[in-house]
Amino acid sequence: MADNIVIIKDLIKKYSDFVAVDGINLEIQAGELFGLLGPNGAGKTTTISIISCLLKPASGDVFVGGYSVKKYPTKAKVLMGVVPQDIALYPTLTALENLNFWGRMYGLSGALLKERVEEALELAGLIERTKERVQNYSGGMKRRLNIAIGILHHPKVLLMDEPTVGIDPQSRNHILETVKRLNRAGTAIIYTSHYMEEVEILCDKVGIIDHGKIIAMGTADELKKLIGDEHAIIVQAENVDDDVIDALNQLRYVDCVNYHEDEIEVLSKHGGRVLSKVVSVLNQADVHINSIDIKEPNLEAVFLHLTGKSLRD
Ligand SMILES: Nc1ncnc2c1ncn2[C@@H]1O[C@H](COP(=O)(O)OP(=O)(O)OP(=O)(O)O)[C@@H](O)[C@H]1O
Ligand SMILES: [Mg+2]
Structure with a gap:
């Protein structure tokens, strides 16, 4: 051309x-x-x-x-x-x-x-x-x-x-x-x-x-x-137990919940809508929240999705 x-x-x-x-x-x-x-x-x-x-x-x-x-x-x-x-x-x-x-x-x-x-x-x-x-x-x-x-x-x-x-x-x-x-x-x-x-x-x-x-x-x-419109809500929190993770998993629009070393990761295609529900579940369970962050889909996530590894080693 x-x-x-x-x-x-x-x-x-x-x-x-x-x-x-x-x-x-x-x-x-x-x-x-x-x-x-x-x-x-x-x-x-x-x-x-x-x-x-x-x-x-x-x-x-x-x-x-x-x-x-x-x-x-x-x-x-x-x-x-x-x-x-x-x-x-x-x-x-x-x-x-x-x-x-x-x-x-x-x-x-x-x-x-x-x-x-x-x-x-x-x-x-x-x-x-x-x-x-x-x-x-x-x-x-x-x-x-x-x-x-x-x-x-x-x-x-x-x-x-x-x-x-x-x-x-x-x-x-x-x-x-x-x-x-x-x-x-x-x-x-x-x-x-x-x-x-x-x-x-x-x-x-x-x-x-x-x-x-x-x-x-x-x-x-x-x-x-390519990875959908998936947002990640990242919560740094203390006093998290299995019941809390279960409750988060059962929320509408939540696709997946990961928990590792005081960090909860909630994946959802409706990040904004889910955020307030996540907070209220955590409040009801007396979980102490240190920080909350929403990550938009980015190219790093695309690379991770396609190759299973991070762009930066
Ligand atoms: N002259 C060379 N002889 C042998 N292997 C080479 C040579 N130059 C590059 N390679 C290998 O070819 C591959 C591609 O290298 P290249 O330099 O193109 O990568 P790059 O994407 O530019 O990496 P970087 O981000 O580190 O600059 C690498 O595995 C590298 O080790
Ligand atoms: Mg190079």
Whole structure:
């Protein structure tokens, strides 16, 4: 389809006998913000590396703007910006020197290079520290500079591999805002993460990846429908006995009650309606309530439901 900026077709990648990417098919539309959500070792970086022509697939292909990365890597690369998981900067150069270097690699020069470098520095929030050596930067600033480098040539699609891992909250917020800004300006973004909150907030569409396979795909809302509209009411309480748990189990709209170490978990598709009934059962039984929380269905729960394990180990 003409409006797909990236098409991944039957992609397989092996490291010796180990299959790291196991038959991935994906279509990312122009201007879309696509999230690739998966735990450590799921195959996110391997997939990104194949799209960005750093690795060759065992079989299958990726088309960027219609160009096969196997046949026309140079043409495909021009359309992409990459923000790698491992930071790729010259530590002894300043931010400005790094940007000028990479800008020239992209074929920019003269007034256009200057304009693009300034634009990227502004977007990355680094205007005040441009003349400092990158080795003195914090992890978050290095990451932001990497993003600045990735967008110098105005790519149609930006590949961002876990851009917020291991950085301070301020840089993290700045990066999330930058991602939104770039996307609003029309850049398609493939954003990998194992933070479901980020993916849920940012992305139009999410692919959940595990063991090299896409195990579910859709909008966050569509994915959450896979587990139904199940809310969890979590009560921290003392003096809980079997009768109390039985009484909770018998409440209308309650699907399941779990009890473990002073924590009661009540699952229901009608969280709001059930909450007051849960509280009154507990009050009548003289249970001492320390805290109550309602958890909406989220992507973590979807992942747990599909794989039986948590996104974060
Ligand atoms: N060069 C390599 N040689 C052998 N195995 C590799 C190599 N690179 C990655 N792998 C393995 O391939 C699998 C996928 O790795 P990949 O880096 O793509 O995962 P990821 O989803 O990016 O994980 P993370 O969240 O930790 O970054 C892992 O099991 C990893 O150990
Ligand atoms: Mg990775």
